[in-house]
Amino acid sequence: MAEFTTLHDAVADLVHDGDSVALEGFTHLIPFAAGHEIIRQERRDLTLIRLTPDLIYDQMIGMGCAARLVFSWGGNPGVGSLHRFRDAVENGYPAPLEIEEDSHAGMSVRYSAGASGLPFGVIRANTGSDLFKHNAVAPIVCPFTGEELAAVPALNPDVTVIHAQQADRKGHIGLWGITGVQREAVLAARRSLVTVEEVVDELRPLGPNHVKLPSWVVDAVAVVPGGTHPSYAMGYSTRDNAFYTRWDDISRERDRFTRWMEENVLEVAG
Amino acid sequence: MSHDYTTDEMMTVVAARQLRDGQVVFVGIGLPSEAANLARLTHAPNAVLIYESGTIGTRPEVLPLSIGDPELAETADMVVSVPEIFAYWLQSGRIDVGFLSAAQIDSCGNLNSTVIGDYDRPRVRLPGAGGAPEIASAARQVIVTLRHSARAFVPKVDFCTSTGTRVSVVITDLGVLKREPSSRELYLVALHPGVDLDQVREQTGWDLKVSDHLTVSEPPSAEELGVLRLLLERTAAAHAV
Numbered sequence: 097m098a099e100f101t102t103l104h105d106a107v108a109d110l111v112h113d114g115d116s117v118a119l120e121g122f123t124h125l126i127p128f129a130a131g132h133e134i135i136r137q138e139r140r141d142l143t144l145i146r147l148t149p150d151l152i153y154d155q156m157i158g159m160g161c162a163a164r165l166v167f168s169w170g171g172n173p174g175v176g177s178l179h180r181f182r183d184a185v186e187n188g189y190p191a192p193l194e195i196e197e198d199s200h201a202g203m204s205v206r207y208s209a210g211a212s213g214l215p216f217g218v219i220r221a222n223t224g225s226d227l228f229k230h231n232a233v234a235p236i237v238c239p240f241t242g243e244e245l246a247a248v249p250a251l252n253p254d255v256t257v258i259h260a261q262q263a264d265r266k267g268h269i270g271l272w273g274i275t276g277v278q279r280e281a282v283l284a285a286r287r288s289l290v291t292v293e294e295v296v297d298e299l300r301p302l303g304p305n306h307v308k309l310p311s312w313v314v315d316a317v318a319v320v321p322g323g324t325h326p327s328y329a330m331g332y333s334t335r336d337n338a339f340y341t342r343w344d345d346i347s348r349e350r351d352r353f354t355r356w357m358e359e360n361v362l363e364v365a366g
Numbered sequence: 367m368s369h370d371y372t373t374d375e376m377m378t379v380v381a382a383r384q385l386r387d388g389q390v391v392f393v394g395i396g397l398p399s400e401a402a403n404l405a406r407l408t409h410a411p412n413a414v415l416i417y418e419s420g421t422i423g424t425r426p427e428v429l430p431l432s433i434g435d436p437e438l439a440e441t442a443d444m445v446v447s448v449p450e451i452f453a454y455w456l457q458s459g460r461i462d463v464g465f466l467s468a469a470q471i472d473s474c475g476n477l478n479s480t481v482i483g484d485y486d487r488p489r490v491r492l493p494g495a496g497g498a499p500e501i502a503s504a505a506r507q508v509i510v511t512l513r514h515s516a517r518a519f520v521p522k523v524d525f526c527t528s529t530g531t532r533v534s535v536v537i538t539d540l541g542v543l544k545r546e547p548s549s550r551e552l553y554l555v556a557l558h559p560g561v562d563l564d565q566v567r568e569q570t571g572w573d574l575k576v577s578d579h580l581t582v583s584e585p586p587s588a589e590e591l592g593v594l595r596l597l598l599e600r601t602a603a604a605h606a607v
Binding site for chain 1: 395396418420421430432433434436440444447448452453457480485489490491493496497498499502504525527528531604605606
């Protein structure tokens with residue numbers, strides 16, 4: 097059963113140095129507050145997993161939390177580069193960053209395999225992409241049709257962290273709108289933490305595509321209203337596109353980035 | 367030669383014209399999204415726009431900054447998960463048109479959005495593949511739009527993020543490239559008004575083949591320009607910093 101706790105205690109308890117950690121949320125519902133708490137608690141040597149690293153992994157990479165990144169699209173959506181990610185890959189700053197790269201389809205199949213307790217998932221091998229020369233994909237032949245396909249290894253993070261709109265009093269989780277790979281990422285993980293906008297008597301979606309996760313697949317729930325800013329929670333907040341645009345300037349130079357993180361993350365109580 | 371429209375507007379209008387009404391389109395963010403929505407707001411009101419965030423049949427009032435803006439989810443016929451959009455909707459072969467852009471393209475339509483330079487020691491680390499490999503290989507037809515420059519139009523892409531085998535047309539700010547039957551290579555088939563052939567050759571990093579039937583693109587109509595400008599004005603107001 098999920099335990100209601102504080103964000104500070106949940107991160108202290110569930111996220112350890114050297115863990116593989118997935119903070120998921122496809123543009124919508126990105127768990128920024130939880131990422132900031134991981135930065136404040138100075139976790140190191142993490143393998144960070146996410147389809148779209150987004151600003152939150154730019155911040156965690158720039159603050160030295162990550163040794164490795166498993167991902168499929170590392171940009172600032174509609175704006176340009178993730179400068180801290182680029183600095184790590186191009187210059188090894190603040191630490192070398194090993195990368196393992198897939199397509200979105202590959203990553204989502206890898207999470208689905210992990211959630212299913214299978215060792216691998218299957219995608220088509222006909223994409224002609226050079227990605228196949230650099231990642232863990234392996235050729236496989238369909239035993240029924242003889243078709244050549246590609247096997248991709250399951251993803252089973254040590255910890256998955258997501259943000260949802262609601263939890264009920266038993267700790268059942270409700271999220272809606274763009275729900276990305278969050279269900280698969282939670283079910284694939286050994287441990288999981290969900291931050292929520294609010295606790296309600298009964299889960300009631302304020303938008304399409306209602307996804308629920310039962311309390312007994314979640315380890316900890318922390319109530320963190322606004323915990324997804326500058327991403328958003330449909331029905332509660334809207335995406336702060338202006339901040340995403342401003343991040344380009346804030347993150348471009350190492351010193352300005354570090355000052356911003358000190359003032360806006362490190363010196364802020366979790 | 368001066369016009370009452372910009373080269374970017376010309377590019378977007380010609381890209382939009384490639385879509386037919388009723389087609390199911392998997393849309394990339396940026397220039398493809400701009401062109402696909404212009405098509406939807408003009409000659410293709412029944413085009414089904416799908417974004418990889420899982421929004422199906424979306425009708426945004428303003429262009430999304432990201433692939434998962436609230437606008438896309440709020441105006442969609444339905445929203446599904448990311449594993450579902452790639453498995454049931456894209457890889458199963460339900461998409462008529464994949465609409466992409468990239469940092470580099472080569473003469474065969476292969477696209478690069480991964481790295482400039484060597485993969486293990488990149489000069490520039492670009493965002494990466496996202497949905498492109500599966501979009502380019504699973505959609506029945508791929509339309510590409512990007513600005514023409516010798517840096518972007520290279521003899522061989524530094525990294526093949528997605529294959530060019532299904533690319534049928536490339537629309538730039540200077541003209542239009544297509545495949546001739548029985549050729550893997552892209553041919554220049556149209557110049558935009560006021561653009562001359564030498565200009566295109568200069569901005570293309572390979573020995574560009576030119577169609578025997580080279581034409582000049584139809585300039586934007588008053589309606590196309592009006593709808594596009596209103597769309598961009600609404601978008602700028604919505605995303606104001």
